[in-house]
Amino acid sequence: MADDSVKTISAKFETREAADRAIEHLVQKCGVERANIFVQASAKDNTTGISPSGGDRAHGTENRTDAPLHGEIEVSADVTNEELIKAEQVFRDAGARGVAAR
Template sequence: MGDDSTTTIRATFETREAADIAVEHLVQQHGVSRPDIFIQSAGDRNTAGAVASGGDASHEEGARRDAPLGGEIEVSADVTLSQVGAVRRCLGEAGALRVSSR
Protein backbone atom coordinates (compact mmCIF):
# COMPACT_ATOMS: atom_id res chain seq x y z
CA MET A 1 0.00 0.00 0.00
CA GLY A 2 1.41 3.42 -1.00
CA ASP A 3 1.70 6.50 1.15
CA ASP A 4 -1.37 8.68 0.55
CA SER A 5 -0.21 11.55 2.77
CA THR A 6 -0.75 15.03 1.42
CA THR A 7 1.28 18.20 1.50
CA THR A 8 0.57 21.77 0.47
CA ILE A 9 2.54 23.32 -2.38
CA ARG A 10 2.52 27.13 -2.62
CA ALA A 11 3.57 29.26 -5.57
CA THR A 12 3.49 33.00 -6.19
CA PHE A 13 2.83 34.64 -9.55
CA GLU A 14 3.12 38.20 -10.87
CA THR A 15 -0.15 38.01 -12.82
CA ARG A 16 -3.57 36.52 -12.35
CA GLU A 17 -3.29 35.18 -15.89
CA ALA A 18 -0.21 33.09 -14.98
CA ALA A 19 -1.92 31.84 -11.81
CA ASP A 20 -5.00 30.78 -13.80
CA ILE A 21 -2.84 28.94 -16.35
CA ALA A 22 -1.05 27.12 -13.53
CA VAL A 23 -4.38 26.01 -12.05
CA GLU A 24 -5.61 24.69 -15.40
CA HIS A 25 -2.38 22.72 -15.88
CA LEU A 26 -2.65 21.24 -12.38
CA VAL A 27 -6.20 20.09 -13.06
CA GLN A 28 -5.88 18.95 -16.67
CA GLN A 29 -2.35 17.58 -16.80
CA HIS A 30 -1.78 16.35 -13.25
CA GLY A 31 -5.27 15.38 -12.09
CA VAL A 32 -5.29 17.66 -9.05
CA SER A 33 -8.89 18.06 -7.90
CA ARG A 34 -10.14 21.64 -8.32
CA PRO A 35 -11.44 21.82 -4.70
CA ASP A 36 -7.84 21.13 -3.55
CA ILE A 37 -6.50 24.26 -5.29
CA PHE A 38 -6.74 27.75 -3.80
CA ILE A 39 -5.99 31.20 -5.28
CA GLN A 40 -5.55 34.28 -3.13
CA SER A 41 -3.53 37.42 -2.71
CA ALA A 42 0.00 36.66 -1.50
CA GLY A 43 -0.24 39.65 0.84
CA ASP A 44 -2.86 41.30 2.97
CA ARG A 45 -4.28 43.49 0.17
CA ASN A 46 -6.75 42.51 -2.53
CA THR A 47 -4.92 42.28 -5.83
CA ALA A 48 -5.13 41.13 -9.43
CA GLY A 49 -1.36 40.65 -9.50
CA ALA A 50 1.74 42.82 -9.58
CA VAL A 51 1.78 43.34 -13.36
CA ALA A 52 -1.05 44.00 -15.84
CA SER A 53 -1.81 41.06 -18.13
CA GLY A 54 -4.57 39.63 -20.26
CA GLY A 55 -7.62 41.89 -20.33
CA ASP A 56 -5.93 44.33 -17.94
CA ALA A 57 -3.07 44.98 -20.37
CA SER A 58 -5.20 45.32 -23.50
CA HIS A 59 -7.83 47.67 -22.08
CA GLU A 60 -8.36 50.54 -24.55
CA GLU A 61 -7.77 53.28 -21.98
CA GLY A 62 -4.67 51.75 -20.38
CA ALA A 63 -4.50 49.44 -17.38
CA ARG A 64 -7.83 48.84 -15.65
CA ARG A 65 -8.29 50.44 -12.28
CA ASP A 66 -11.14 48.28 -10.96
CA ALA A 67 -8.81 45.38 -10.15
CA PRO A 68 -5.86 46.77 -8.20
CA LEU A 69 -2.31 45.69 -9.01
CA GLY A 70 -1.26 45.51 -5.38
CA GLY A 71 0.99 42.47 -5.19
CA GLU A 72 1.52 38.89 -6.18
CA ILE A 73 -1.04 36.09 -6.48
CA GLU A 74 -0.59 32.86 -4.50
CA VAL A 75 -1.73 29.47 -5.75
CA SER A 76 -1.68 26.62 -3.26
CA ALA A 77 -2.61 23.00 -3.84
CA ASP A 78 -3.01 20.04 -1.53
CA VAL A 79 -1.37 17.11 -3.33
CA THR A 80 -0.20 13.61 -2.55
CA LEU A 81 3.47 13.10 -1.83
CA SER A 82 3.87 11.26 -5.13
CA GLN A 83 2.69 14.38 -7.03
CA VAL A 84 5.04 16.88 -5.36
CA GLY A 85 7.84 16.83 -7.96
CA ALA A 86 5.54 17.07 -10.96
CA VAL A 87 3.43 19.80 -9.37
CA ARG A 88 6.49 21.88 -8.44
CA ARG A 89 7.78 21.60 -12.04
CA CYS A 90 4.36 22.47 -13.45
CA LEU A 91 4.10 25.61 -11.32
CA GLY A 92 7.62 26.66 -12.30
CA GLU A 93 6.89 26.15 -15.98
CA ALA A 94 3.74 28.25 -15.62
CA GLY A 95 5.87 31.17 -14.44
CA ALA A 96 5.93 30.91 -10.66
CA LEU A 97 8.31 33.34 -9.00
CA ARG A 98 8.68 31.06 -5.95
CA VAL A 99 7.50 27.54 -5.12
CA SER A 100 7.55 26.05 -1.62
CA SER A 101 6.17 23.05 0.25
CA ARG A 102 4.62 22.92 3.67
Protein backbone atom coordinates (compact mmCIF):
# COMPACT_ATOMS: atom_id res chain seq x y z
CA MET A 1 0.00 0.00 0.00
CA ALA A 2 1.36 3.43 -0.94
CA ASP A 3 1.93 6.10 1.69
CA ASP A 4 -0.24 9.07 0.68
CA SER A 5 0.79 11.41 3.49
CA VAL A 6 2.01 14.82 2.34
CA LYS A 7 5.13 16.72 3.32
CA THR A 8 6.22 20.22 2.38
CA ILE A 9 9.73 20.49 1.00
CA SER A 10 11.35 23.90 0.66
CA ALA A 11 14.67 25.43 -0.36
CA LYS A 12 16.24 28.73 -1.35
CA PHE A 13 17.83 29.57 -4.68
CA GLU A 14 20.29 32.31 -5.62
CA THR A 15 18.81 32.93 -9.09
CA ARG A 16 15.41 32.85 -10.74
CA GLU A 17 16.91 30.55 -13.38
CA ALA A 18 17.79 27.94 -10.72
CA ALA A 19 14.36 28.23 -9.10
CA ASP A 20 12.65 27.81 -12.50
CA ARG A 21 14.77 24.75 -13.26
CA ALA A 22 13.81 23.17 -9.93
CA ILE A 23 10.12 23.85 -10.58
CA GLU A 24 10.23 22.33 -14.06
CA HIS A 25 12.04 19.24 -12.81
CA LEU A 26 9.59 18.81 -9.90
CA VAL A 27 6.83 18.65 -12.49
CA GLN A 28 8.63 16.64 -15.16
CA LYS A 29 10.76 14.22 -13.11
CA CYS A 30 8.72 13.88 -9.92
CA GLY A 31 5.19 14.31 -11.22
CA VAL A 32 4.36 17.07 -8.74
CA GLU A 33 1.28 19.07 -9.78
CA ARG A 34 2.05 22.75 -10.50
CA ALA A 35 -0.75 23.74 -8.12
CA ASN A 36 1.31 22.18 -5.30
CA ILE A 37 4.42 24.29 -5.99
CA PHE A 38 4.85 27.73 -4.45
CA VAL A 39 7.40 30.48 -5.15
CA GLN A 40 8.12 33.58 -3.10
CA ALA A 41 10.88 35.98 -2.18
CA SER A 42 12.70 34.78 0.93
CA ALA A 43 12.74 38.37 2.26
CA LYS A 44 10.10 41.10 2.24
CA ASP A 45 11.11 42.73 -1.08
CA ASN A 46 10.39 41.41 -4.56
CA THR A 47 13.46 39.73 -6.02
CA THR A 48 14.85 37.85 -8.98
CA GLY A 49 17.56 36.34 -6.76
CA ILE A 50 20.91 37.56 -5.52
CA SER A 51 22.70 37.48 -8.87
CA PRO A 52 21.55 38.01 -12.47
CA SER A 53 20.78 35.00 -14.65
CA GLY A 54 18.75 34.14 -17.73
CA GLY A 55 16.45 37.01 -18.69
CA ASP A 56 17.90 39.16 -15.90
CA ARG A 57 21.05 39.55 -17.96
CA ALA A 58 21.28 42.20 -20.63
CA HIS A 59 22.49 41.34 -24.10
CA GLY A 60 26.24 41.69 -24.25
CA THR A 61 28.41 41.93 -21.16
CA GLU A 62 26.45 44.33 -18.94
CA ASN A 63 23.76 43.24 -16.48
CA ARG A 64 20.35 44.86 -16.49
CA THR A 65 19.87 47.52 -13.86
CA ASP A 66 16.11 47.05 -13.49
CA ALA A 67 16.20 43.45 -12.16
CA PRO A 68 15.45 43.52 -8.42
CA LEU A 69 18.28 41.61 -6.72
CA HIS A 70 16.99 41.76 -3.13
CA GLY A 71 17.54 38.24 -1.83
CA GLU A 72 17.05 34.58 -2.53
CA ILE A 73 13.97 32.93 -4.00
CA GLU A 74 12.17 30.31 -1.93
CA VAL A 75 10.48 27.38 -3.64
CA SER A 76 8.29 24.97 -1.71
CA ALA A 77 6.16 22.04 -2.79
CA ASP A 78 3.66 19.73 -1.21
CA VAL A 79 4.79 16.20 -2.08
CA THR A 80 3.91 12.67 -1.10
CA ASN A 81 6.40 10.59 0.84
CA GLU A 82 7.07 8.66 -2.38
CA GLU A 83 8.00 11.91 -4.21
CA LEU A 84 10.10 13.34 -1.35
CA ILE A 85 13.48 11.71 -2.10
CA LYS A 86 13.30 12.63 -5.80
CA ALA A 87 12.19 16.17 -4.95
CA GLU A 88 15.12 16.64 -2.56
CA GLN A 89 17.52 15.52 -5.30
CA VAL A 90 15.87 17.84 -7.86
CA PHE A 91 16.35 20.79 -5.49
CA ARG A 92 19.99 19.91 -4.84
CA ASP A 93 20.73 19.37 -8.54
CA ALA A 94 19.30 22.84 -9.26
CA GLY A 95 21.65 24.43 -6.69
CA ALA A 96 19.31 24.75 -3.72
CA ARG A 97 20.49 25.85 -0.31
CA GLY A 98 18.83 24.89 2.95
CA VAL A 99 16.67 22.04 1.68
CA ALA A 100 14.18 21.10 4.39
CA ALA A 101 11.08 18.92 4.64
CA ARG A 102 8.33 19.08 7.23
